[in-house]
Amino acid sequence: MKKFLSGFLVFLISFCFSQKKVVDAKIITQDNDTLNVKIRVTVNMIDPTLIYGSSLNEKISIVDESGNKSKMEASNVKELSFVDFVGKKRYFLNRSENKKTLQERLFNGDTIEWFRDYYASGPGGEGAADFLFNKVAKKGIGVGYFTGLPKKKLIEFFSDEPEMENLIQEAKTSSLRQAENSIDFVMQSLLEKYESLKSRK
Incomplete structure (x- = not known):
């Protein structure tokens, strides 16, 4: 029962x-x-x-x-x-x-x-x-970013573009992390930035 x-x-x-x-x-x-x-x-x-x-x-x-x-x-x-x-x-x-x-x-x-x-x-x-x-x-x-962006993992993953380290470090305090922006929005912004750096070469 x-x-x-x-x-x-x-x-x-x-x-x-x-x-x-x-x-x-x-x-x-x-x-x-x-x-x-x-x-x-x-x-x-x-x-x-x-x-x-x-x-x-x-x-x-x-x-x-x-x-x-x-x-x-x-x-x-x-x-x-x-x-x-x-x-x-x-x-x-x-x-x-x-x-x-x-x-x-x-x-x-x-x-x-x-x-x-x-x-x-x-x-x-x-x-x-x-x-x-x-x-x-x-x-x-x-x-997995339930407690925030996994910065160390991302920095290592994008290490071929040194500019990405500062962007990832600042993501928590920058305008990207405003209350209305979800972590998905922040991740997409980082990926778009990485793609733009790659497209210059």
Whole structure:
């Protein structure tokens, strides 16, 4: 009985903090077919513009014109893209080792790519792990910045451009770290600066 009540409570909390919505999307399959479809995504109940990337992890829920639902395994997807509820274009790629999950590409420069893995975290929640990859040097680092930017890691990663060290050191106190700017905004600004330094050469 206790197990039943615990399971029901987890389901109830999850239901209360998330709901489903439909968004237009483009899927490129592993066979390079392009599908223009509607997909169901999980959104935060309090902020319905916030899409949980983890709802796209292993299976994509497709909705046809009649409202019928079907599932597509993430392993059959090469790329998934859509415009979210705040007008941002989102790209999810199948680049995991086991080819069974999708990762969001947050930045795609000539030199640097920035990816994010999403995972369910507790009832109705979500966590994420980031990865920066240098396409030229063929090296990457995992990034976790829940307590602030991992300055030492970033300084080492961008060591081929000495100007980056000062920018990273100052990021915490500069205008980049104003209250309205998220850490994602700061990271994107740093990546754009790195790309601009590379483009001068």
